[in-house]
Amino acid sequence: MKQKDYQCWESYMLSCMGDTAHDREHIYRVLYQAMELAKGEAGVDYEVLTAACLLHDIGRKEQYEDPSVCHAAAGARKAYVFLTENGYDVGFAGKVADCIRTHRYRKDAPPESLEAKLLFDADKLDAAGAIGAARTLLYHGKENEPLYSMTEDGKVSDGTKDTEPSFFREYKYKLEKLYGQFFTEKGRELAQTRRDASRRFYESLLAEAREAYRGREVLKELLDGQDPE
Known part of the structure; x- marks a missing residue:
């Protein structure tokens, strides 16, 4: 691999990036992983x-x-056009595009080549563990989405039955389920080492949020003219 090729790909990547949760450092972490x-x-x-x-x-x-x-499909098309327009042969461009197209988890489009599986696992590892939780919080903050939602009876929801976006919903619907999706043995092993960090963060955040709401009953008693017990 030539330095000029790396610089060509990197330069184009840098011109396309902007999302804080999917910024250039995410790209470099995925590459190095x-x-x-x-x-x-x-x-x-x-x-x-x-x-x-x-x-x-x-x-x-x-x-x-x-x-x-779908950003994976859009990215695959853009990468193919970019590579072929910059002198790379269609075979190489097609292989790269296939990796990109299948890096997002979809049952109808799993990664097939070894390179696609390595990209898939590296990308999912960056959604696992503590760094995955941090990136998810960055994304929800950017979208002005809350940490959690409230149940009909006024309790902090754990995200399991949520229909609206929140960090807790994302954890229950996506982050918690990542760990059975890896294709390489090393990817699976690394994912398991990060699993507890993500779970502990979620459980601590849920417990602290629910604890904070206990004071609501005190306020209710005061507003009803009662002395708090």
């Missing part, structure tokens, strides 16, 4: 893997502007 995962695998095409990692989120802008757009 993929390199680490690849060390235990035979026959890795490092050029395809590197280009795919650098370009895997270039479709985020299109999805942000139109939520019906």
Whole structure:
């Protein structure tokens, strides 16, 4: 792999990034994590893997502007056009595009090549553990979405039955379920080491939020003219 190729892919990636939860540091973490995962695998095409990692989120802008757009599909198309227009052959561009197209979890479009599986696992590892929780909070803050919602009886919801976006809902519907989705042995092992950190953060946040609301009963008694017990 030549330095000029890396710089070409990196430069285009940097021109496309902006989302705080999917910023350039996310891209670099995914790239470096993929390199680490690849060390235990035979026959890795490092050029395809590197280009795919650098370009895997270039479709985020299109999805942000139109939520019906899948950023993985949009990014795959953009990467293919960019690579072919910059002199890379269609075979290479197609392999990179396939990795990008399948890096987002979809049952009807699982990653097939080794490079696609390495990208998938590296990207999901960045959604696992403490860093995954932090990135999720960044995203929900950017979207002005709350940490939690309230149940009909006035309690802090744990997210299980939520229909509106919140951090707790994202944890129950996505973050908690990540750990059975990995394709490489090393990816699965690393994911399990991060699982407890994510779970402990969620459980602590839920407990502290619910504890804070206990004082509401005290306020209610005061407003009703009663002395708090």
